[in-house]
Amino acid sequence: MVKAVVLGAAGGIGQPLSLLLKCNPLITELSLYDIVNTPGVAADLSHIATPAKVAGFLPPDEGLTKALAGAQLVIIPAGVPRKPGMSRDDLFKINAGIVEGLATGIATTAPKAFVLVISNPVNSTVPIVAEVFKKHNVFDPKRIFGVTTLDVVRASTFVADIIGDLSKAPDVVVPVVGGHSGVTIVPLLSQSSHPLPSGFSGEKLDALVNRIQFGGDEVVKAKDGAGSATLSMAYAGAEFAIKVINAMKGQKGIIAPSFVHLTADPAGGEALKKEIGADLEYFSAPVELGPDGVIKINPLGNITDAEKKLVEAAVPDLTKNIQTGIAFTKKSNL
Ligand SMILES: NC(=O)c1ccc[n+]([C@@H]2O[C@H](COP(=O)([O-])OP(=O)(O)OC[C@H]3O[C@@H](n4cnc5c(N)ncnc54)[C@H](O)[C@@H]3O)[C@@H](O)[C@H]2O)c1
Numbered sequence: 001m002v003k004a005v006v007l008g009a010a011g012g013i014g015q016p017l018s019l020l021l022k023c024n025p026l027i028t029e030l031s032l033y034d035i036v037n038t039p040g041v042a043a044d045l046s047h048i049a050t051p052a053k054v055a056g057f058l059p060p061d062e063g064l065t066k067a068l069a070g071a072q073l074v075i076i077p078a079g080v081p082r083k084p085g086m087s088r089d090d091l092f093k094i095n096a097g098i099v100e101g102l103a104t105g106i107a108t109t110a111p112k113a114f115v116l117v118i119s120n121p122v123n124s125t126v127p128i129v130a131e132v133f134k135k136h137n138v139f140d141p142k143r144i145f146g147v148t149t150l151d152v153v154r155a156s157t158f159v160a161d162i163i164g165d166l167s168k169a170p171d172v173v174v175p176v177v178g179g180h181s182g183v184t185i186v187p188l189l190s191q192s193s194h195p196l197p198s199g200f201s202g203e204k205l206d207a208l209v210n211r212i213q214f215g216g217d218e219v220v221k222a223k224d225g226a227g228s229a230t231l232s233m234a235y236a237g238a239e240f241a242i243k244v245i246n247a248m249k250g251q252k253g254i255i256a257p258s259f260v261h262l263t264a265d266p267a268g269g270e271a272l273k274k275e276i277g278a279d280l281e282y283f284s285a286p287v288e289l290g291p292d293g294v295i296k297i298n299p300l301g302n303i304t305d306a307e308k309k310l311v312e313a314a315v316p317d318l319t320k321n322i323q324t325g326i327a328f329t330k331k332s333n334l
């Protein structure tokens with residue numbers, strides 16, 4: 001029995017993500033929470049002939065508490081998306097408070113649930129969730145994840161496209177590490193499961209790195225004021241959620257990059273900090289998942305000098321973003 005909860009379920013990501021979760025037979029209960037429209041979304045999804053029992057909740061009558069009761073997995077896509085000209089950090093003012101409120105609900109009602117944070121800026125919202133859990137004495141770094149899977153999905157697609165065979169996209173594995181915004185997104189293309197064509201270097205390689213780092217902007221620009229990535233994010237969010245559920249159910253050897261607190265695996269975290277050359281509290285690294293969450297934080301391994309420079313360049317923004325999230329929660333009275 002697996003109960004999954006989507007917080008922000010009526011939104012651009014929330015609806016297709018809830019659809020993909022409803023289509024997964026491993027999920028037996030699916031609770032949808034939002035400040036608007038969840039009864040309708042839930043009624044609609046509940047007619048799909050798959051096992052999950054779907055229910056929608058709104059804030060009145062303790063809807064958040066009811067939605068979260070007994071949850072094993074909570075996914076948070078609640079919050080405002082970017083418009084052209086905005087950075088993800090510009091969303092902090094609004095989304096920090098939203099995520100803090102929802103994290104407080106999880107910490108008090110479902111403290112053992114795996115928490116998957118999609119709301120931007122992920123580099124700051126994940127520390128907010130962690131700090132809220134610390135305040136409630138329920139912090140377990142193995143169970144809190146920043147969802148950076150969309151960067152991995154984009155890297156796979158763009159590499160398959162360059163190889164000239166999009167049918168390979170689902171099999172292309174490129175670790176993307178660091179964080180989830182601009183230069184903090186560090187694709188390790190030298191470790192791609194499918195090598196780039198020979199001669200694909202210099203400006204071409206730089207352009208590919210840039211496209212992966214700024215793929216989000218590409219969508220924001222194309223949507224022209226109507227928001228940011230929703231459908232590809234729903235795909236990526238469901239993919240990561242299913243990995244977490246499969247690991248929870250005992251499947252071994254599941255590895256996926258995610259933005260985690262580096263004490264989730266103290267030895268692995270310390271080794272990673274040495275590789276990065278900075279004392280960061282959080283980093284998106286390939287983590288091995290098990291029934292209780294993170295089992296192991298894997299090292300970056302062999303990377304090129306150019307990739308080392310990308311990692312170095314990510315550190316200042318990551319440090320600042322993480323501190324912003326921590327400071328916000330420390331100052332708050334929630
Ligand atoms: N991690 C990633 O890779 C990634 C990718 C894409 C988008 N995002 C982020 O995901 C977030 C959501 O994007 P979207 O396009 O779905 O936005 P959206 O505006 O379409 O949907 C957001 C939903 O959140 C709901 N909401 C607002 N406050 C809430 C609260 N207190 N409790 C519950 N629900 C609440 C809204 O009612 C809305 O339905 C944004 O912050 C966006 O930047 C992250």
Ligand SMILES: O=C(O)C[C@H](O)C(=O)O
Pocket residue numbers: 081082088120150215216217219220228229
């Ligand atoms: O770009 C955004 O604001 C949304 C998301 O983080 C993305 O990478 O698509």
